Structures are given as C-alpha cells and as structure tokens.
Amino acid sequence: MEILKCASAGTMESSDVYVEIEPCDSGLDISLESVVQMQFGESIKQVVREVLSECGVDKAVVRVVDRGALECVIRARVETAVLRGKGEA
Amino acid sequence: MRRSMLFLPGNTPNMLINGSCLGADAVIFDLEDAVSPAEKDAARILVRNTMRYMDLRGCEIVVRINAIDTPYWKADMDAILPWKPDLILLPKAGTVQDALAADAYMTEVEEKLGMEHGTVGLMPLIETALGVENAFAIASCSKRVKALFLGAEDLTADLQCKRTKEGREIEYARTRLVVAARAAGVDVYDTPFTDVNDDEGIVKDAAYAKALGFTGKASISPRHVEVINQVFSPSGKEIDYAYEVMEAIALAKSQGKGAIALHGKMIDAPIVARAERTIAMAEALGLGKENANE
Numbered sequence: 001m002e003i004l005k006c007a008s009a010g011t012m013e014s015s016d017v018y019v020e021i022e023p024c025d026s027g028l029d030i031s032l033e034s035v036v037q038m039q040f041g042e043s044i045k046q047v048v049r050e051v052l053s054e055c056g057v058d059k060a061v062v063r064v065v066d067r068g069a070l071e072c073v074i075r076a077r078v079e080t081a082v083l084r085g086k087g088e089a
Numbered sequence: 090m091r092r093s094m095l096f097l098p099g100n101t102p103n104m105l106i107n108g109s110c111l112g113a114d115a116v117i118f119d120l121e122d123a124v125s126p127a128e129k130d131a132a133r134i135l136v137r138n139t140m141r142y143m144d145l146r147g148c149e150i151v152v153r154i155n156a157i158d159t160p161y162w163k164a165d166m167d168a169i170l171p172w173k174p175d176l177i178l179l180p181k182a183g184t185v186q187d188a189l190a191a192d193a194y195m196t197e198v199e200e201k202l203g204m205e206h207g208t209v210g211l212m213p214l215i216e217t218a219l220g221v222e223n224a225f226a227i228a229s230c231s232k233r234v235k236a237l238f239l240g241a242e243d244l245t246a247d248l249q250c251k252r253t254k255e256g257r258e259i260e261y262a263r264t265r266l267v268v269a270a271r272a273a274g275v276d277v278y279d280t281p282f283t284d285v286n287d288d289e290g291i292v293k294d295a296a297y298a299k300a301l302g303f304t305g306k307a308s309i310s311p312r313h314v315e316v317i318n319q320v321f322s323p324s325g326k327e328i329d330y331a332y333e334v335m336e337a338i339a340l341a342k343s344q345g346k347g348a349i350a351l352h353g354k355m356i357d358a359p360i361v362a363r364a365e366r367t368i369a370m371a372e373a374l375g376l377g378k379e380n381a382n383e
Contacts, residue, residue, distance in 0.1 A: 069102060
C-alpha cells in the first residue's frame, strides 16, 4: 500500500503526538523528536514501525513529534496519518 | 450504578487516558460535538485505541457516536463496537425510526463479530422537541434501549428559547423524560450543568434532578463529578430508614400482619420498593450493613 500524499495527524498538546507522513521512493525514513527521547526514543520508533507494517506501508518519510503520548495514542495517530496519506480517511 | 457520567472529548488524549480516574461512574467518549468534522477519523481511531489498550476498569464506557444523518455514524459503530462499550449514546434521537436504525446496525455488527445480540446497550439522546414528544415510544422501542438522556443545549435551540441556570424552559422536557423512561422501565439521565465555576448551582441543579426522579446526571467538568455522586447517593439517614423499613416488613410477616406502621406511617409496597433500591445502591457503594460488618 502506498502513501499517495502528505498527511498529518495529532497535535503538539501534552500527552499527544504529531505525526507527518509523506511519500518517498524507497524505504522508511522515521525521524523522532520526543520529550522522553533518551528513555523511550527507540521504543517509540519501534511502535511507529509496527503500525506502518500493520498498515502495509514500507515506503514513507515519517516525522514524529512526541509530547509524552502513551503507546495507544502513538498507534492511533500513526494509523490516522497513514489513512489520510493513502486518501482513505 | 450510574450516578454520574462525564463527557470527554474524543480527540484529546490527555482527557481520554485519565478519564476513568476522575471519579465518574461512567465516562462518555465524545465523537460528536467535541470533535470537528476534519478530525472525526482521528477521534474515532483514538477512542477505539483507548478502549482497546487502556485499563478502564471501575468505570462504565459510553461512546457518543455521530448522528445517523451524518456520514460518520456507521464507521463509528464499526470501530467502537468490537471493544464492547457499555452504551452507545445516540444523538438527535427524535423518532422510533432513529433508534431502530441504530439498533439494527448494531445487531448487524454484533452478528459479524460473533457477539450476542444486544451486548452493547443504546441510550437515545433526546435533544429535540420531536424527541421529547416521542420519548416513551423511543424508550420502549427495543430491548437494547437502556436509558434516555436529556440534552438541554440543543433542545433549547430547537425550542427557540434561552438556556438558563434556573431551567424553567426545560421543566416539561425533564419531567416528560422521567415519566417516559420509568413507564418504559429504563433509566434516565439529566443534562449537564454548564457553568463549571458555579459550585452552588451544580448542587441545586443535581438535587433538583434527583428530586424529579432522574437516575443520574451528566457532567462536562470533572469538578462536578463528586457533587453529582454525593447527590445521587443515598444519605446515611436514607440508608438507615431503608433498613428499618425492611426490618418492619419482616416483623409484620412473622406476625402474620398484612401491614405495619413505622414512625407513624403505614409501610406499603412503594415504600418497600424504594427501600430495596436504597439498600441495593448502599451495598453497591460499600455503605450497606453487610459492608459495615466486614
């Protein structure tokens, strides 16, 4: 499944996460800025990769700005951004 | 037990994840008025994930979906029903057809999921003049309908009058809904008190709703939850009296008497029924005599 257009989901509010997704030619390029970067940076990126995989996305540029979101929120916002990027939302 | 119901905006993670800790007997995850059209998809997925992944025990979950005249409501049901909310709050329920349309789709989804029909309850939100007029028919149209819920903000707009704290403009709607719900054998919930800074006003408004016969009351502010819980909980005096009534009835039966007086008043069936309800609620709250002995 391909990302067809730039899309975003979430906000910069506390406990939320802002996710931007855009098409690219190959591979996943995930960048993360998080208030808990040191403690949970890798875990957050892993969650993002899992959701992208579940959505069938293997090519995208993903920018994530985390404001202390729980995993269920990160999953929700990534899924929403993917659906919007696919034009399915 | 559902004394208080707290509205939480469906696209605000901070509110959703903390909702079950705010003391309300039920939380209402709101996909409708609290969410802009551009964010309906995001809110739906966020609420779904909150129900799927968060431990929300100790609190009932109600989801206000979008109305059936919008393009969102079926997608809301598809996303939410698998996670078995206790109730779906159906906005703009004005006719039996509205309630039955929601009921039918819920049955369809439950069947696809292998869930027993009626697993998830339905609570029509009565917020139009037509809904008030059809209240009894709506309340009794399906076994899935568990309660009615009064929405005064939209109702007063439909009535073309101002919404006030005193609430005279919704007097008829309040009493009509209580009568309709009780006649249909379902619960009924009062509209939120919208001045979040008026600590005296919420007490008066909640007490009035209780006096009219409402089962509980909704709130848009966590600040009102404790007050509503207190108002809709039986007092110590009410609990003591209830136990006295039951003891008096038991004594009458043992003596072969058909009727008995307590404090100069004859105890009849409605008083016994009220006492039973009071005791049931007291025990659910850990205030019963059995709990005192633990």
